[in-house]
Amino acid sequence: MRSSRRSARSSPNRAPGRADDSGITVFDSSGIGLQDLYPGLALLKKMDISL
Secondary structure (H helix, E strand, O other): OOOOHHHHHHOOOOOOOOOOOOOOOOOOOHHHHHHHHEEEEHHHOOOOOOO
């Protein structure tokens, strides 16, 4: 795994990244999936196709 500290040194205007593997970021993308489903369902309805 590439060290985050090394890349932070190369760009001094950025905040340093995580120092080790214990700093995990969780991204909840469930809303994005719902945003994809809504136009798809609207299109199916417009084309008179049921699920």
